[in-house]
Amino acid sequence: MRVPLKNSTILVTGGAGFIGSHLVDRLLHEQAKQVIVVDNLFTGDKAHLSDALNKGAILYIDDAEIEGSLDYVFHRHSVDIVFNCATKALNYSFLNPANAFMTNVVVLKNLLEQQRKKAFQTLCHFSSSEAYGTSVYEPMDEQHPLHPTTAYAAGKAAADMLLQSYVQMFDLDAFIVRAFNNYGPRQSFHEELAAVIPKTIERILKGKAPEMQGTGRQKRDFIYVADTVDAVIKVYPKLQSGEVVNISADHPIAIGDLIQKISHLLHYSGEIIKKEPRKADVLNHHGCNKKLKALIPDFTFTSFDQGLEKTIYWYQEKFNESFA
Numbered sequence: 001m002r003v004p005l006k007n008s009t010i011l012v013t014g015g016a017g018f019i020g021s022h023l024v025d026r027l028l029h030e031q032a033k034q035v036i037v038v039d040n041l042f043t044g045d046k047a048h049l050s051d052a053l054n055k056g057a058i059l060y061i062d063d064a065e066i067e068g069s070l071d072y073v074f075h076r077h078s079v080d081i082v083f084n085c086a087t088k089a090l091n092y093s094f095l096n097p098a099n100a101f102m103t104n105v106v107v108l109k110n111l112l113e114q115q116r117k118k119a120f121q122t123l124c125h126f127s128s129s130e131a132y133g134t135s136v137y138e139p140m141d142e143q144h145p146l147h148p149t150t151a152y153a154a155g156k157a158a159a160d161m162l163l164q165s166y167v168q169m170f171d172l173d174a175f176i177v178r179a180f181n182n183y184g185p186r187q188s189f190h191e192e193l194a195a196v197i198p199k200t201i202e203r204i205l206k207g208k209a210p211e212m213q214g215t216g217r218q219k220r221d222f223i224y225v226a227d228t229v230d231a232v233i234k235v236y237p238k239l240q241s242g243e244v245v246n247i248s249a250d251h252p253i254a255i256g257d258l259i260q261k262i263s264h265l266l267h268y269s270g271e272i273i274k275k276e277p278r279k280a281d282v283l284n285h286h287g288c289n290k291k292l293k294a295l296i297p298d299f300t301f302t303s304f305d306q307g308l309e310k311t312i313y314w315y316q317e318k319f320n321e322s323f324a
């Protein structure tokens, strides 16, 4: 029987980031006894945790790649459960591939070692659809081969394999949630590292033309961040150790259509700048969510239109605040 979230002490690595901070809020709502975050604020933002910190969450601004940093946290707190959300952005792997790869692998390696030494009981690790690479069949289920095309994705795939090896070798209680593309409030919009949705919104709000890399026919499967967190919380007691589940809304959309949609919602009808295709770009992602739906039969997804409107609203508010 897995230790329940309620009344547990839970560590979220990368918890000041986009998905991690929403997860922290939700864990507090689920009445975790204590939520602890370790985040080096590489892309994370303390402001994402302002509610959570007011409700008693603890933030360590520290690097989970440093074993001693984790030793310190596990020494100070009797942690039951860890959610690993720490990563450096996919786009960063084009600037510093070795570092992006190492972050994805080393943070998880450190956590698995802590778990092997019984520092905590259960590990939920966030993988990424990027580990699959371009689909060789669709929808892509959990048996789809891993063909990573970037150093970021190679790190995600390697981390997944590392987790599965530790489960088999040391009987750890650890499992993988493999998320497809997330969008929603708090996603980083730092231009160089930003994903397509925040980047497009940000550029239009700043009066710049949106950019499209390649033909725009490359597809991604988008899920609203609150749905991802809801799914993770609901699969938590159900997944077996070593298991993987796709977290996908089964909503693939071509990037060109997506940029048009955002432009339309922001009443932008100007030019869309065509850029060279990104090297090693995944051409098609379409996740199969049959397993997720079998695990959570009554699961409902936020519609893409509704999610996108909420997301745009959040960036507009942020944008207005910065000019207030």
Ligand SMILES: NC(=O)c1ccc[n+]([C@@H]2O[C@H](COP(=O)([O-])OP(=O)(O)OC[C@H]3O[C@@H](n4cnc5c(N)ncnc54)[C@H](O)[C@@H]3O)[C@@H](O)[C@H]2O)c1
Pocket: 013, 014, 015, 016, 017, 018, 019, 020, 038, 039, 040, 041, 042, 043, 044, 045, 062, 063, 064, 065, 084, 085, 086, 087, 088, 089, 103, 107, 126, 127, 128, 129, 130, 156, 178, 179, 180, 181, 182, 183, 187, 188
């Ligand atoms: N956003 C997506 O579309 C998406 C899709 C699939 C999977 N995922 C996965 O979900 C998880 C969370 O992603 P996200 O979108 O919230 O990313 P994010 O960049 O917003 O958050 C990652 C957090 O990790 C922190 N971090 C980086 N290196 C660290 C280190 N060495 N020690 C401690 N903290 C460190 C960053 O500061 C940041 O706050 C990641 O595992 C990612 O691979 C995300």
